[in-house]
Amino acid sequence: MKFKDVRKKGFKSFKPVNETIKLLSSHLSVMPEEKVDTIDALGRILAQNIKSPVDIPHFSRSAMDGYAVKAEDTFGASLKNPKRLKIIDKIKINEVSKTIIRDKTAIEIPTGGPIPIGANAVIKLEDVRRDKDNLEIYFPVAPFKNVAKKGEDVVKGDIILNKGKIIRSQEIALLLASSILKVKVIKKPSVAIITTGSELVKIDETPKVGQIIETNSYTISSLCQVYGGKPVRLNIVKDNEQALMESLNNALNYDIIAFTGGSSVGEFDLIPHVISKRNDSQMLVHGIAMRPGSPTAIFMIKNKPVFCLPGFPVATMISFETFVGYTIRKMMDANELDPRPKVKAILKRQIPSRFGRRDYVRVKLIYDKEQGEYFAEPVRSSGSGIISSAVKADGIMEIPEDLEGYEKNSEIIVKLYLPR
Template identity: 45%
Template sequence: MRIKTKGFKKRTSVDEALKILLSHTPLPSIEEIGISRGLNRVLACDILANIDVPPFDRAAMDGYAVRAEDTFGASQTNPIYLKVAGEVKIGEAKEIEVKPNEAIKIATGAPLPKGANAVLMYEYTRELDEEIEVLKPVTPGKNVSFKGEDVKKGEILLKKGRILKPHDIGLLASFGIEKIKVYRRAKVGIISTGDELVNLGEKLSEGKIYESNSYMLASLVKTSNSIPERKGIVKDNKEEIKKAIKEALSNDVIIITGGTSVGKRDLVPEIIAEIGKILVHGISLRPGEPTGFGVIEDKIIFMLPGNPVACFVAFETLIRPMLQKMQGLSLMAYSHYLVAKGILKRKIPSEIGRRDFVRVKFDGKYVEPIRVSGAGILSTLVRADGFVIVPENLEGFEEGEEVEVRLFHNYFPAP
């Protein structure tokens, strides 16, 4: 087949591949959900305050609601006496008024009675039978939360594109907002191909390995706030792979691993070219050169190498940014990793025109490459503290150079 014989004589740069991919990525769609399901979802529109908060003037401290001017001049040696004319508890709406030279006992959060303009804390009073001694004056507005002081009706509470956190959900509830519009999460079908693969729980025979890529990819999809669907193992058979792909078209995105290079048994590119269109095949990325993607019935389908580290790199480099766009998020590759700087203990070689993803150890000061090659050795990711990106315009980094490390152990799980 023509697809096999041309190989990777022309590799697409990462930036160009991403540009092509995002130009074919569908715009985010919107759904309405209850706020109890809103954690980590992305707002599709601004949320406006429908009420003032607080909705009334209220006490910010336990004490006495007073007219501040009635307390002026009070001191320990020259107390002022005020009559206690009642009490307001939290949750009550009493028709009660503070008159001159009166005080009303009040709880934190209770509505401020008419006539009052301050709350005198208990600590600055001495209780008598039906009155109090005021031992310190208060100024107007002291210890009062005024209506709309926190948020005024009509103000923007939460902006479009915000990823909702627990305190955001609480804020929405405090305004009585039950439903919100969010971007729909993408459904991602994951297919693993290869005659050598067996399912977990099955006995390994000679030449076989356990299928692991779909578990890793499903976890990565979840950290992208999307919904994975593992479709199982498909043998290296053209008709079976074609059938599995067609069945997976019920998803928004398809990821297929294995069979993506240019060997005789690498059937996936040939199948996608038959039933759809290949957009990119072969990327200047190490590990991950055999990565590609295309379109079938307006659905993006990714061809990822069977090597697990290459799978991981291709996901973070291409698939996560696409899933971000589908949820209305800004696109910043690798932005969910904390970045630290360190000094290289030995050289990292590369070549101009290729982006390298190098697994490294990092002790807080020094950076030591674990290996550049070895895309099939998943344990190197587990042993690594993070990774260093060698950009396309460099031939590597020299020993002693300061480099940026994106850290695994301080990885920010995306929503």
């Protein structure tokens, strides 16, 4: 798309969100693979299917404290007609018994103890009566009752985790139990974060009238980590073309570049204009049919996505999650491109919207115990610069382009803020 300078002119048209994401996706490529220690792989995305090299468990073991027996020796047992077995050995938790179970014999066994040869069931301690080495059984047990069979959890050679899977604590446990100490994952994309604006001051400075404490870089740095990226916060850049160009050139050492501020139609909204001066820049979109976040612009330079996000904090957050967060996940080949949990809720009041634009509405959730469902209360706000409105909210509801809002009591989907 050819760049058009919209400063002091305004946008003539806006591209729909879905079309923007589709166009953006067509320009993205997956990051290379890297091998990491399994114990350090939390939150990483698998680069390949994983097969288990072992059975889990790798031996048949008792699931209860009790007695290993032949199930057939317990058939017909009852309170009136107990079956009697001879105890011939006792297994400790880390021992393998060399004694073989034969007809009408039993071996005492702890939870996790290896099932001895000849046994095919375990009867619980509380279901028997013991007198020295004699055992009375009052209840029959079926074959393999209370036995965790070899390969019951995982069979050797089975695919235990699929490519694109996000590694959680339970996946780490499964990998380690399978004796897999290293895994191939997709490398995290580095995200250069550049905040712009001559009015911005650092967080440890006291702002004067007309100045604003810069918080956007910290906000999207946190979001970047939530989505799986590796954030790199660069310096605040004043509204100066040369300074902005220098910061852009430096940022091209990273995989993704995200500017905040300076993307709209004001005289000092310079970023899209500066980016377009590079001969190798390609503009994908400038102006998206969404609220908040409509001034968002997306470019490609050297196969790297460059995002120009609005400066208002809430608009920055929503634009980041919608486009940059998506890009991070796409470049890591994640199966789940939007990691935010979703809940159904009943809207507590009517919310109007404009046809042809996607609205992102901050909502607070209230759980009604009697009705067993969530209700969503839109957070009242005067605009996307009100940070407290995001703090009061639990998540975002979207009003799609083909609707003019939602009526009161409509069922909606709320995307919850991360982390939860």
